[in-house]
Amino acid sequence: MDFSWSAEARQRHRAARDLGRRISADIDARDRAAVFSIDAWDALGEAGLLGCFVPLELGGQGLSLLDTVYVHEGLARGCDDGGLLLGAHAHMFGCLPPLLAGCSDDQKARWLPRLASGDDICALAMSEAGAGSDAFSLSTAATQDGDHYVIQGEKVWTTNGPRADWILVFARTGDGSAMQALSAFMVPGDAQGLVRHPDVPRLGLRTCDVGPVSFDGVRVPVGDRVGAEGAGAQLFLTAMEWERIGIMTAALGSMDRLLTDSVRHVRKPRGDRAPLKSHQAVTHRLADLRRDLEASRLLLYQAAWKVTDGRRAAVDAALSKLTSSEAHFTAALTALRSFGAAGLVEGSGVERALRDATCGLIYSGTSDIQRSLVARMMGA
């Protein structure tokens, strides 16, 4: 594999980085107020950054996943709004792959163009309060009633849930093994019986709306089922493989920014005292940060390359997610140690990076879930 980029790819990367800087200039105020920016979302949509790998004929950019992650790494390098990136990535990497894999041509023509442009926002509703580490242990059920399904249940931690135009929900449609008894449905955000609960106040990534979604007898036409009845598990596995790869581009961009800022900071003159870089303990931490960034980058590129090449990437995606999220958290701590007390101050960017990075250890499968997945895939 060759991870050198074409001139065109580098141009896309730079353009996304520059856009990211522009749309996140007001992040400190919005983070304090926990406000999502629809203007920033629209700017991502207009730049084609919400449908990179969607085919051209469906309104996307027609890029491979490998080219997509490079663009989004650039976006994240410039964009300091981790919440916005979480929402964008849950929408694009979590929702669009299962739709592309499972929808009929008519369904694709109906849903994908507005999702690829960002005109419609999508949320993936899978997690349930009682499921624990087994994502497939669902109690939400969809029962067929004539030419409709009736969905009953509640999902938690639904990224984009409070404002989504469409919710891609997974529900049981039969008894027996979850591998053959789950199905996926596209539910409009204004469906009768659907309750989108408010954003849950939380530690980090506060500029993204995340909350529970309840389905109280929501009627969905059979024609809005995604894929065959019973195909939900495979579609969810598709979603997780792509999401775990794509979502960590935000960690790469943030780590790169933290490293640059930290190096700049430790080189600063300090009056009569030697700059911080004269202390080996400080510079060794930055060398470790660079090592972790490069390792995370290569694992992520390798996973994206495998998907692009049509190979299995479940282990690669889990290793990438585990490595990048843990490295991001360590990088934020390293930056805080480099900046000292100044990094604790609101508006410094460092304390927000640490809060945001902490969330990365949890979402899209915790670090321990990723470890368990890798271990089981090795037969251990």
Added chain:
Amino acid sequence: MTESIQDIITEFILEEFMDGEGELDPDEDLFEEGILDSMSFMRLLEFFEVRFDVRVPMADITMDRFNTIYRAVAHLRSQGATV
């Protein structure tokens, strides 16, 4: 004698998911029998890719192509799987 694709898959499932014990009917539903779950299924797909030099992209995966050994063999053969 050369092992067949069916033999290789049966041996892998027996060894890796059934502790080398019991018997496998190539027509039994591996999900309904509780032999495969989401993790072991992903592992089986990875094994197919490496052992038989085929691609099994997500878009091609439906459970009714892989829920029995017979069906998995048929699908892998259609994808040009070689022993």
